[in-house]
Amino acid sequence: MKVVLPDSSELELADGATGLDAARAIGPKLAEQAVLARVDGSTRDLRLPLADGEHVQFLTTRDTEDPDALYALRHSTAHLLAEAVMRLHPGVKIAIGPPIADGFYYDFEFAEPISEADLETIEEEIRREIAEGREWVREEVSREDAIARFEAEEQPYKVELARDADGDISLYTQGAFTDLCRGPHLQNAKPIKAVKLTSLAGAYWRGDERNTQLTRIYGTAFFSQADLDAHLERLEQARARDHRRLGTQLDLFHLSDHSPGSPFWHPKGMVLWNALEDLRRRENRKRGYLEVKTPLLYDIQTYITSGHYDNYRENMFFVQPHEGEEPLALKPMNCPGHMLLFGSQLRSYRDLPIRYAESSTLHRDERGGTLHGLLRVKHITQDDAHVFVTEDQIQGEIDAMIDFVNFLYERFGVTPRAELSTRPESRLGSDEQWDHAEAALEAALKRRDLEYVISPGEGTFYGPKIDLHMTDVLGRSWQMGTIQLDYQMPVQFGLTYMGPDNREHAPVVIHRALLGSLERFLGILVEHYGGAFPFWLSPVQVRVIPVGEGHREAAESLRARLDTEGYRVEVDDRDDTLGKRIRDAELEKVPFVIVYGDRESDAALAVRERGGEQSTISLDALLERFRGLAAEGDPA
């Protein structure tokens, strides 16, 4: 048989030759350094046979940044971790240990709990294994043999995995350790030049909290120590952009034990907040949304009607005004309020669509351990709206919402990832309705040519949704905007409109929050910009620094002038050196600094831009520049 190499040359091989055979045929050095075969785009263990006509490329120990090569390296390191743990903790039960982005983990069930201090010992053991040398041997066995083997070894999790596998099973052995594993793996442990165990966490078997909680050990590995160092350096740089750190540094907000999960917004943070509110309000108005305001407190019946009492009671706040009175619930979402508002009057088909918008304070009593800076809060504010439509208005409204979303996110130069979340196990309504609703959302995504993935079972109990996701500085994904199609809640609330046929019909409602939560959106924005906001968003746009005491008056009058033009300007006339005040302005990431001394006048201002670039320009020219920059946030 023949396989095709990357340079299009053909290589003759015996039938049944493996990737390693092919590498050997090319050269002994390649055979030694080969880590993986990439065959027609997907990776294959070197121990597996090639087939006639396949296009083969070899990944070697020099492909130190190739994700597939790193995956194999880390997957193999995970096996070394399991071997080390089994040696140090006899009787430990092993579960699964895959490579992940930036590293790997392995899940164990320990007889006695371990702590982070134990990681060092385990890490040393792994290094010892590498120093001793390990080779991986692959074998294929029947399902029954695999089950029997792991039963004999008293490894119940492996038995369960083997039971659930279909077809034959592959095993990989290194040293005294054999694991049930699909591969691919390294030939041997030599390429593993840097290993670090990073953290310890609880994780439920198969991701289900009804199952046993296992102990997960996270780690990472690289082809060189320099790569590991670079990785740690990147993490440190990412942490410098963390919105929690910048929130304090830039005096935007703080969190307090006195009200966990409820940010205190400082004046500078409020500038950002209000910029989002202004954007939301202005753009909603252009698109026919009507701003409303509905109560914060409702009786329990409202939430029984909406279904939230059954589904989310655990996460709601209740207040009892006085002894013996009925409790009220603090609203965790706006839907019921908007349903009641719609139902307060007789509606005609001529009124539809009705688009109620409200950016109101909501409270959700999130489970302990889930709060996270601004990204997961108890006090949450959504740029919410509910659009009541007839069946044939659905498509048009959803298309318009997707366009609206694109418009909003483009303002910030960010691109969210779309997901289509389909029917969950526990839900209202018939399968026909769900088919219909899911199809409507998917059709909209396709019409607007938006890339998306499907998240099965992740929809709400009342309908499917399109979610927009973004990633924070540590690589975690967060849901931002959402568009949800709902046939249920209007029915629960008995909502109707009078149709042209003079009969009552139930409207369909589209729930949507496009930025999502203002708190979360701001958190992501702070990280996206690393605190260096564009001019139109900057809490302080210009700082005027008088050179000496004698220039304070002129600086103040320049400030007043810029203030009149609508810009956010401060004078820094502190009794500090010029260098110090410029340094502070840079650290606060103020976009423009104007140094004002003897040489300056309206005709010639000394302007320093964030980052250090300096120029001398007239006030008029500067104002012209500012007008252009300010317009980025408010395109006509």
Next chain:
RNA sequence: GCCGACGUAGCUCAGCUGGUAGAGCACUUCACUCGUAAUGAAGGGGUCCCCGGUUCGAGUCCGGGCGUCGGCUCCA
């Protein structure tokens, strides 16, 4: 809710095996009035998260609670 770690000045952190707290920055005052990323000196500032326990004595050890961080689970 679960696993692990942590909680000391406004911020970032140090505080060894128990003997009633310290640095840098910030703040205040004084001197300097400065030309593009830190002027110098002096000073003020702490219920060491909370409650309980052990001890002659607890920031330090133990128990409980609250909060935060990294994960898991959850997320209308």
